[in-house]
Amino acid sequence: MTEKKVLLTIFGATGDLAYRKLYPSLFRLFRKGSLQNNFAIIGTARREWSDEHFRAVVQKSISDLDPTSAEAQSFASHFYYQSHDVQDPEHYITLKKLSDTLDAKYDLAGNRLFYLAMSPSFFGVIVKELKAQGMTDTKGFHRVVIEKPFGSDLASATTLNQAITATFDESEIYRIDHYxxxxxxxxxxxxxxxxxxxxxxxxxxxxxxxxxxxxxxxxxxxxxxxxxxxxxxxxxxxxxxxxxxxxxxxxxxxxxxxxxxxxxxxxxxxxxxxxxxxxxxxxxxxxxxxxxxxxxxxxxxxxxxxxxxxxxxxxxxxxxxxxxxxxxxxxxxxxxxxxxxxxxxxxxxxxxFKQVPINLFKTDVHKDCPERELPENVLTIYIQPTEGFSLTLNGKEIGADFKTTPVKLxxxxxxxxxxxxxxAYERLILDVLNGDSTNFTxxxxxxxxxxxxxxxxxxxxxxxxxxxxxxxxxxxxxxxxxxxxxxxxxxxxxxxxxxxxxxxx
Structure with a gap:
């Protein structure tokens, strides 16, 4: 698997989504080799955390995946934290300095991915300041991942989209739907x-x-x-x-x-x-x-x-x-x-599926029997908690009489x-790294x-x-x-x- 070079900045890094979904998914990509040496992750939120505390939280979040001590420490060493008020332009200046430093340290080729894992009310100001402070001016790719809800109606969604597309092209915007x-x-x-x-x-x-x-x-x-x-x-x-x-x-x-x-x-x-x-x-x-x-x-x-x-x-x-x-x-x-x-x-x-045009088995011409209804043919796609599919057909029931019975494949x-x-999040994050928007809206x-x-x-x-x-x-x-x-x-x-x-x- 080809290693991806990227600087990932997570806005809302102390939140539940980051802890339960993002960090474990990033670790799986690390374990499989998609992320290895040339990546860095900046976590931002209002809380006053140190890099050491942030890394400890990250290691705890992946504990269910049974990493070795060396594996967990190696992964967490790529994480950096900055306390950040998304509405304060000065904080973006500090964030840019850290981003440029990590870009050089890990040889990231200017590839930048921004993950907005916080309230949509802040999306507009975040992308505006990213552009204003030159954080999208590097030579590599620039992509932004946005969690739902994307607006609360068409009017608010349109306003939000206009704010985001002022900084990012539609091809750079990944509206995530984990389904x-x-x-x-x-x-x-x-x-x-x-x-x-x-x-x-x-x-x-x-x-x-x-x-x-x-x-x-x-x-x-x-x-x-x-x-x-x-x-x-x-x-x-x-x-x-x-x-x-x-x-x-x-x-x-x-x-x-x-x-x-x-x-x-x-x-x-x-x-x-x-x-x-x-x-x-x-x-x-x-x-x-x-x-x-x-x-x-x-x-x-x-x-x-x-x-x-x-x-x-x-x-x-x-x-x-x-x-x-x-x-x-x-x-x-x-x-x-x-x-x-x-x-x-x-x-x-x-x-x-529709019934056959004529139900040949609805009556027995030799006996005075009630009509027999044929069950529908049904294709079922099971998405969760079980995964798979089934197809219900009609076959003959074992016995002397000719009776049909549903058979499930x-x-x-x-x-x-x-x-x-x-x-799901592992798959979708990898899609973003590959620039594949098939599974995004x-x-x-x-x-x-x-x-x-x-x-x-x-x-x-x-x-x-x-x-x-x-x-x-x-x-x-x-x-x-x-x-x-x-x-x-x-x-x-x-x-x-x-x-x-x-x-x-």
Whole structure:
């Protein structure tokens, strides 16, 4: 693996994201040789830390990866810390001096990567000062990684984007969505474009509906203050779900490279209908969890969570049906469902195929038997916590009578394979170092996602919901099931039934 030369500056280096995700991912790249001798990392934040304390924190963050003492110390020796007020121009002068010193010390060829792991409200001032103090004037590459949320609506996202593009070109901006770094999200393209079996059927002639589920069994935990200002629509639908949707719906790219893939993803998002208020009320459902009990454990309602307003109208659940106005997907409903305190944690995609034109097995011509329905053929892509895919077919049940039965062809990655595969942030950081933006969101994708979501949000903001409307531990409000049933379908993934049948819910 080719070693990368880079100076990485992390704004927000004392935060939870840096500790849990960035430092362990950087260590994995170090262990695999992508980062070796010619790299340095500057951590900045308001806290008054020394280099020694910072390195001790970094070593603690990678302890679960069982490094040798020499390995951990060698890795941490590349880390440097500067206490930094992002709004004080003088601090950028000091930061530039340290950057230039490390560039020369480690022979970094002027390659600079800036990771903004802090509140988006500071993004504009940071990139402005980076340019003003000449920190992007070196001969090497200059790239910036930005964490979500990228704005809170289209207007704020546009303002933020204008501030960032005043310093960095669009090709240098990496808007990170960690879902795009997950193994099975990237497998969507392999399953679809690598198998004529599926690609030839990937259209409205053969697909009845598509279902995207991002379910969380946890509540808001310690994020109540943030979540109460965001909600499930902005937290999950605007980014993760619409990114998955674009990968599922896009046309085959001319080549499997970042520019071609991005072009097709943007086309797919542009084909998603932006709903009128009447359509929002017809096709989208929101919910908020009430107290509930599952598998012997009791959970409080959302309004009883820490840092949540006692009369909050923030949604913790969204289910909806997207309509796609193009030749390939016309008439195919795209159902989405996401929420907190649902029955099980799981991210999965179900591609539900249409029934055969004539069910030859629905009756037995020789006997007076009731009709037998054929179950749908379903392709399921499991993204987390298990990874893999399955295909449900119909076969003959063993026995004298001719009865059909569902047969599942199932493949799951082994625990060892999952354990040894790159973590999402590791994969995405390496992509940035390689200058590959395939698994990052382009501004045109972000803007169109906000247009779609803003139409829903504005409609909901004009109405007062009847919350709470689903008990913790269930798969959402009754209206979410009715949404699918009125089209003649049902949710393929129904973990709630398993618990109910065993008296655990």
């Amino acid at each position: 795009l770094g997950k193994e099975m999200i990237q497998n969507i393209s392999a399953i679809r474009f690598g198998n004529n079996l599926f690609e030839s059927l990937w259209n409205n002639r053969y697909i009845a509906n598509v279902q995207i589920n991002l379910a969380e069994s946890l509540g808001v935990e310690d994020r109540g203050g943030y979540y109460d200002k965001s909600g499930a629509l902005k937290d999950m639908v605007q980014n993760h779900i619409l990114q998955i949707l674009s990968l599922l719906l896009m046309e085959p790219p001319a080549a499997f490279c970042d520019e071609e893939i991005r072009t097709e993803k943007i086309k797919a998002l542009n084909a998603v209908r932006i709903y009128t208020p009447e359509e929002v009320n017809r096709y989208f459902v929101r919910g908020q969890y009430a107290p509930g009990r599952i598998n012997g454990s009791d959970y409080v309602g959302y309004r009883e969570e820490a840092n949540v307003a006692p009369d909050s109208t923030t949604e913790t659940f969204v289910a909806g049906r997207f309509t796609v106005d193009n030749f390939r997907w016309s008439g195919v409903p795209i159902y989405i469902r996401t929420g907190k305190r649902l029955t099980e944690k799981g991210t999965r995609i179900n591609i539900v 199932d493949y799951r990655h082994s625990a060892e394979t999952v354990e040894n595969s790159p973590e 382009h501004w045109d994708e972000v803007a169109q996602s906000w247009r779609i979501v803003d139409a829903i949000r504005h409609t909901w903001d004009d109405e007062t919901p009847d919350f709470p409307n689903y008990p913790a531990g269930t798969m959402g409000p009754k209206a979410a099931f009715e949404l699918v049933e009125k089209d003649g379908f049902n949710w393929i993934w129904e973990p709630e039934e398993w618990y109910r049948n065993r008296g655990l819910l």
